[in-house]
Amino acid sequence: MMTQNKLTADIDPHRLARAISGYNLIGGELVGARSGNRFAVTNPATGREIGHAAQSDASDVDRAASAAARAQPAWAAMSARKRGTLLADCSRLIAEHVEELGRLVALETGKALRTESRVEASVVADALQFYGGLASELKGETVPFSPDMLTLTQREPIGVVGVIIPWNAPMMLMALKIAPALVAGNTVVVKSAEEAPLAVLRLCQILNQKLPAGVLNIVSGFGPECGAPLVTHPAVGKVTFTGSVETGRIVARTAGEKLIPVTLELGGKSPMIVMDDADIAKAVAGAVSGMRFTRQGQSCTAASRIFVHDKVHDEFVALLKARVDALKMGDPLDEATDIGTVISRTQLDKVLGYIESGRAEPHSRALECSQLPADESLRQGLFVRPVIFTGLGNASRLAREEIFGPVTCVIRFSSYEEAVAQANDSDYGLAATIWTQNLKTALDATRRLQAGFVQVNQNIVVQPGLSYGGVKQSGLGREASLEAMLDHFTHKKTVIFNMN
Numbered sequence: 242m243m244t245q246n247k248l249t250a251d252i253d254p255h256r257l258a259r260a261i262s263g264y265n266l267i268g269g270e271l272v273g274a275r276s277g278n279r280f281a282v283t284n285p286a287t288g289r290e291i292g293h294a295a296q297s298d299a300s301d302v303d304r305a306a307s308a309a310a311r312a313q314p315a316w317a318a319m320s321a322r323k324r325g326t327l328l329a330d331c332s333r334l335i336a337e338h339v340e341e342l343g344r345l346v347a348l349e350t351g352k353a354l355r356t357e358s359r360v361e362a363s364v365v366a367d368a369l370q371f372y373g374g375l376a377s378e379l380k381g382e383t384v385p386f387s388p389d390m391l392t393l394t395q396r397e398p399i400g401v402v403g404v405i406i407p408w409n410a411p412m413m414l415m416a417l418k419i420a421p422a423l424v425a426g427n428t429v430v431v432k433s434a435e436e437a438p439l440a441v442l443r444l445c446q447i448l449n450q451k452l453p454a455g456v457l458n459i460v461s462g463f464g465p466e467c468g469a470p471l472v473t474h475p476a477v478g479k480v481t482f483t484g485s486v487e488t489g490r491i492v493a494r495t496a497g498e499k500l501i502p503v504t505l506e507l508g509g510k511s512p513m514i515v516m517d518d519a520d521i522a523k524a525v526a527g528a529v530s531g532m533r534f535t536r537q538g539q540s541c542t543a544a545s546r547i548f549v550h551d552k553v554h555d556e557f558v559a560l561l562k563a564r565v566d567a568l569k570m571g572d573p574l575d576e577a578t579d580i581g582t583v584i585s586r587t588q589l590d591k592v593l594g595y596i597e598s599g600r601a602e603p604h605s606r607a608l609e610c611s612q613l614p615a616d617e618s619l620r621q622g623l624f625v626r627p628v629i630f631t632g633l634g635n636a637s638r639l640a641r642e643e644i645f646g647p648v649t650c651v652i653r654f655s656s657y658e659e660a661v662a663q664a665n666d667s668d669y670g671l672a673a674t675i676w677t678q679n680l681k682t683a684l685d686a687t688r689r690l691q692a693g694f695v696q697v698n699q700n701i702v703v704q705p706g707l708s709y710g711g712v713k714q715s716g717l718g719r720e721a722s723l724e725a726m727l728d729h730f731t732h733k734k735t736v737i738f739n740m741n
C-alpha cells in the first residue's frame with residue numbers, strides 16, 4: 242500500500258510506467274490486486290515490456306465498489322457548484338500534466354504523440370472543464386399539477402457508476418464518462434482495458450489529488466474476471482460501456498438481469514458520401530481525418546466506407562492515396578511521426594486478415610500507402626501500412642464488419658439514391674457525412690442517413706457539448722453533452738407538497 246504525495250509531472254514515460262505499475266486506485270490509495278497477480282503491459286512499437294498492471298478479480302472490484310458506495314453520500318451532499326468547481330480544478334491540474342499523459346498513452350498504445358496522444362490528453366482537460374461548468378444545470382421543474390399542491394421534479398444521482406473502457410482513446414473515453422457521472426453526484430469505479438491500463442491509472446491518480454477519497458476508483462484486469470463482476474456488483478446502479486458489440490451485448494444482458502440502466506457506445510461502419518459537385522480537396526482531407534489514419538483507424542467513427550460518385554471517383558482515389566502516402570509511420574514518441582502502431586498482436590492479425598480477405602475478392606484493388614519505418618529498433622513493432630481498397634462492394638465483409646484498423650473501402654456509385662441506400666445498408670449507425678455544394682441534397686441526406694451524428698462537408702470528432710452516440714448496433718444512449726449527463730447519470734424524482 243502506498244499513500245500519495247503531491248504529484249509532479251514526469252515526462253519520461255518509461256520511468257512513469259514503472260512507477261505506477263501493479264496498482265489499482267481504491268479509496269484514494271494505490272493498492273495491488275488482493276491476489277498479488279499482475280500482467281505485463283507492452284510497448285506495441287517495440288514489443289518490449291514497459292511495466293505491469295494489477296490483475297484484479299471480483300474481490301478487488303468489491304473493494305472498489307464498496308469504497309465508492311461509502312464515499313457517495315457525502316459527495317452527493319456537496320453542492321453541485323462545489324463539485325463543478327472541483328472538476329474545473331481537476332481540468333487545470335490535467336492541463337499541467339498533458340505532456341506526461343500524452344507520452345505515457347503513446348508508449349502503451351502506440352498512438353503517435355504529436356497527432357494523437359497529446360491531443361487526447363488535452364481533450365481530457367476540456368471535457369472536465371465542460372462538465373465542471375454544467376453543475377448548475379442539474380435542475381428540476383415545477384409542474385402545474387394542481388393549484389393546491391406544489392409539484393416539482395428534482396435530479397438525483399444514481400449512486401455508484403461502473404465505467405468500462407476500451408484501449409483506443411482510453412483517457413478521452415474515460416473522461417467523457419466520469420466527468421458527467423461525478424458532477425451529477427455519483428461516485429465511480431472504472432475498469433480499464435487490459436491493453437492500456439497505465440495512462441488512465443495515472444490520470445485517476447492526478448484527479449484524486451483534488452477529489453475526496455473513494456469518489457473516483459480504478460481497477461485493471463481482464464474482461465470476464467474484472468469487468469463482469471463490476472456489472473454484477475450490487476452497489477453498482479448504472480454501467481456505461483464503450484467497446485465491441487459482442488461485449489456490449491454481454492454487459493447489457495447482465496444489466497438487464499439486474500434491471501439497471503446501461504449506456505453503450507459500440508462500433509461503427511461510418512459512411513461518407515462524396516457527390517460529384519463536392520469540393521474534392523476538402524473531401525479528401527475529410528477522409529484522411531475521418532478515417533483516423535493517424536490513429537491506425539482504431540476509432541468507432543472511422544469513415545471506413547467512402548461512397549464516391551463515378552465522375553470523381555478516380556480523382557478522389559488518387560488524391561487520397563497521395564495524402565495518406567505523405568503520412569510518416571514511425572516511433573510513436575517521435576515528433577515527426579504521424580502514424581504509430583496498432584494496439585496488439587491480436588488486432589494486427591485481425592486487420593491483416595481483413596486485408597488478405599479483401600485482396601482475394603474479385604475486382605478488388607488494394608492501394609497500400611505510406612512506408613513501414615526503416616528503424617531497426619522498431620522491427621518488432623505492430624505497424625500496418627494503411628490500405629485503401631477500391632472495387633469492393635458494400636456487400637463485402639470489409640464494408641460490413643468493423644475492422645478497427647487503417648483500412649477503408651472506396652465504393653463507386655452513380656446516383657444519390659443508390660449512395661444513400663447503400664450507406665444505410667449496414668448493421669451500424671454511429672456517424673455519417675455527405676460532401677456536396679447542393680444544399681437540397683445536403684439537407685435531404687441529413688434527414689435520411691441513419692446515424693447518431695451526421696455532418697455536411699466536414700468530418701470532425703466527438704466534441705464536448707454535442708450529443709454523441711449511435712443508432713442500430715452502434716449503441717444505446719448519448720454521451721458528451723448536457724443531456725447525456727441528465728439522462729444517463731441522474732434519476733428524476735417527482736415531489737408533491739399537498740397544502741390542503
Ligand code: NAI
Binds near residue numbers: 409432
Ligand atoms: P471489448 O469490447 O472486448 O473490450 C472493451 C472493454 O470491455 C475492455 O475493458 C474489456 O476488458 C471489457 N470486457 C471484455 N469482456 C467483458 C465482460 N464479459 N464483461 C465486462 N467487461 C468486459 O473489445 P476488444 O476485445 O478490446 O476489441 C475487439 C473489437 O471491438 C475491436 O477490434 C473493435 O472492432 C471493437 N472495439 C470498438 C471500440 C469502440 O470505440 N467502439 C473500442 C474497442 C474495441
Ligand code: MG
Binds near residue numbers: 464485488
Ligand atoms: Mg474482447
